[in-house]
Amino acid sequence: MALNASRDDLAAGAIFVAFGSFFALEAMKYEFGTPFRMGPGFMPILLGGILVALGIAVAAKGFGKPETGSGPAWPWRGIVLVLGTILFFAATIRGLGFVPVVLTTALVTALSSRRNSWLAALVIALGLTMLCYLIFVVGLGMIVPLFGPWLSF
Amino acid sequence: MDLVSSLALGFSVALDPVNILYCFIGVLLGTLVGVLPGIGPTATIAMLLPITFTLGPATALIMLAGIYYGAQYGGSTTAILINLPGESSSAVTAIDGYQMARQGRAGQALATAAIGSFFAGSVATLLLAFFAPPLARAALNFGAPEYFSLIVLGLLVSIALAHGSILKALAMIVLGLLLGMVGQDIYTGTPRFTFGVRELFGGLNFVAVAVGVFGIAEILRNLENETEREVGVKKVTNLWLTREDFGRIWAPILRGTGLGSVLGILPGGGHILSSFASYSAEKRLSKNPQEFGKGAIEGVAGPESANNAAAQTSFIPLMTLGIPAHPVMALMVGAFILQGITPGPNVINEQPALFWGIIASMWIGNLLLIILNLPLIGLWVKMLSIPYRVLFPAIVLFACIGTYSINQNIYDVYAIAFFAMVGYLLIRFGCEPAPLLLGFVLGPLLEEHLRRAMIISRGDPMIFVTRPISATLLLLALAAVLVAVLPAIRRKRQEVFVEDD
Known part of the structure; x- marks a missing residue:
């Protein structure tokens, strides 16, 4: 492929975004609470959001990196x-x-x-x-x- | 409290015949998994946790600790004899150890590694005995904000020491934290992320996560490219060191012990870092640095002492603060909890026999290791010829049966498959699995202390910076991240870890 990016970074980023959004969206169903009395949804929404952001950052850093070959064959x-x-x-x-x-x-x-x-x-x-x-x-x-x-x- | 009577108590526990037996089994298994590449102490301890249920707390923890430091010994044997580190921390030993073996000095290399490890292990255990009680006393004053900051510090330092991309390591931690939140919420009892499955209300089983990510994922990784190992050295003769050898190794052993003891306390890969640090220090201090890489005995003595010292001192944060420094220690937290003991500063006062018993057992374990490793080296050389294709079905089976037998819960076994796949993909895409497991174990603690701290402060986050201990810990955490992203250190890090993949 003529994609000028590290496919590993894109894939890892995508996994992080997928997990982060799953946890954040699922946690929307729980009570969020206030900083004083945090509900069960507070931490997962916060961390899920952070994970999505990190995932995007991982993927973004992959752009411009030369593709290092496709790695070993999938077992x-x-x-x-x-x-x-x-x-x-x-x-x-x-x-x-x-x-x-x-x-x-x-x-x-x-x-x-x-x-x-x-x-x-x-x-x-x-x-x-x-x-x-x-x-x-x-x-x-x-x-x-x-x-x-x-x-x- | 005087050290002597505490240690006497410890030895009375550790010298109990049953405990000696399990200590022996522990170091034996540890040596075995250290020798066999493809299975490390993390996966082994995870698989053996269920087995320790039936044992008493002291016996169980003595055995598990034995597996861990035993693996450091065994790893060096493989490194020296077949140039393949059984453990990542012995990667450096392979450089000069294997060269010595090729020159027919395998015996001397093994003896040096064993003597260095024994000395370092003994000294570091003494340090543990010295420094643990005052640290535990200090930690008794910690409240929720301090614990929160301490966990943040532990997690962030572990990134600074991890290899590879810092962003990916951060993401792995956050993913681990999130996975740790599966199960009932501690305050409201709301089930979270359970898909209505009752068996998940208690949370994901951490044995399943550890076995999946460290055990099975590693097998998949090895199946990518199947090669058989070649044992270059079939027979090891002449373990005796000459007077000249002793003259060359005593200083590196002392320096390695010092370096390893200090670095071992750091979260993350302290024992890996310490062996690399010791190697480069010895090379710089040596009068003939050109010998390094061609079979310099100092290059075996220093790093081997360093990684063993670090293996011992990495128990300090666990035993005094209840905070694991790396994945194996995270599993030890699990072992404590399974035995109904909350690891932390209270253990030393509430369970002195357990605390000192574990410490005393480390001396005995180190002694057993030197007996096991030197005269019986021939046995380990034979072990090396067990082909991987026989080994990995055993690992898969032990993982499944062991995990299932904890709670008779089949969802735990499904979880192994799930985490094996996720773990394999992430490892393949260049992410380190260790931060994930640390995050997973510390996630519930982090959330509990954060929420408690916020209730104490009535919702004011300033509580973390207005309390001096908490503020200091957070500053250290910030410093760790800054240090890790600074370009000069980044380059150094890459150099240090480059041979570790």
Whole structure:
């Protein structure tokens, strides 16, 4: 692109502006109060405004900076698989129980690295499931069903 | 109160067999994560916080503290043997340490690092024992305005010491402060930013934030570019230093200890800054500066002592004021709170056994570290050959299970994924994650003290400048920002942090 600006700075600025405006707009719904007795909305509106301003400033400073190349490639496979398994873990830990969830999480996470073959991932997953079972369930007495209610027939 | 009886009390706590055991586990884990690049003490302590629930307060904090200073030791091992700092603070050690290893003097480099660290750790712990009580006494007179100003000072100084853009660091702090406001308002009970989700009424779980931003985001970062580490040195022999070596290292160790002790108190990256400062000081003072970068033993001794001293003294603001100096200390605040103790000036009087026990345990921990690191160095060299592709699934799993087990709250696990993504994007776009976590932990405190101060003053903001202590603190904060933006210092900062990315 012929944009004479640091894309990193623009992106970072945009994230800050997005967060700042979210917090400030959402806080409009709460009581603002007075400086003497600040309401729940006072600080978030103030800080949200500051964050928007800082975000704009970050982006503005990015203009005129030479583009330093596009950086390393996005690790899409890692992002999707790692974050996906964390969401999967949260969604199913209660229903499926410890063993199936931990096993699946470990297997899929291991596969997010291109360097792991299926066999290696399976070995890693089995080993880690055992390890986590020993540490958290046996060692620390974590209360969690090994096989959850979704799996009882 | 005399120091001797306090320390005796401390040692009676620290020498309890259970506490020695957990101190050992702490320094062992610390060394391990220090040795393994890709996982640092911040993420480790965050993941292990849930595990410490079942322990008593002293035992839990002794172990967590051990992880932190143990990581400073372990980081130097990796730096020396494979030229890859396990911890950012040992980046400098890699310069000359790795050169020594290539010349077959890896053993001497490791021994120097261990001796320097041990000496510095012991001295800095003594300083902590000396200076903490009077500081805590002074802090007892602090009211809401003083605390507000102190937090502002802490946050702003941490920017001055952070690397990279100051604007971005400021924005990260403000973002952290805002994230800290999620949950019920302390005065009115109004739920804020919770999307009606009951589980969020208590606020975002800081373990989830820390694990996401420091642990998982780092994994994503490493998946960008997968390479295996190469261990250049397979075997370490001859740890003994010659008389000549001792002659060369004692002065750098002393100077490094002094520098590190002072800089460690500063919020932000005090331990990182101190190792860089020590390295440049040694280079300037040396009779043969051309040796630096080619395996000068002084270049290992000074910075290693400095970063370990700083690691110890960075406990001072936490233990006396309840204000964390950097993300690891922020997690320690969390550990105190989870144990039902509010960190601050009262801890020393209300929980003397805990306070002195932690301090005394640092000596024991440092002693354990030297035992762990020198004779067992072969074990750590083996550890280096664990491939990352095995390591990171373990990190992801520990993060999920650990966070979930705190409150059995699945929203905490969703939060990990969210903060991992946000953290990864921000890090990729050149923002430092540390200020965000500091802001997040200090956000609720900042708001509480600000609102309380304004109620005291009936809405007059002048209260912050008319009270002398508060005004002084704010002036210092202003000075810190000014110093950071001055062009001459900016250039220096870039020089100092340039090798730290």
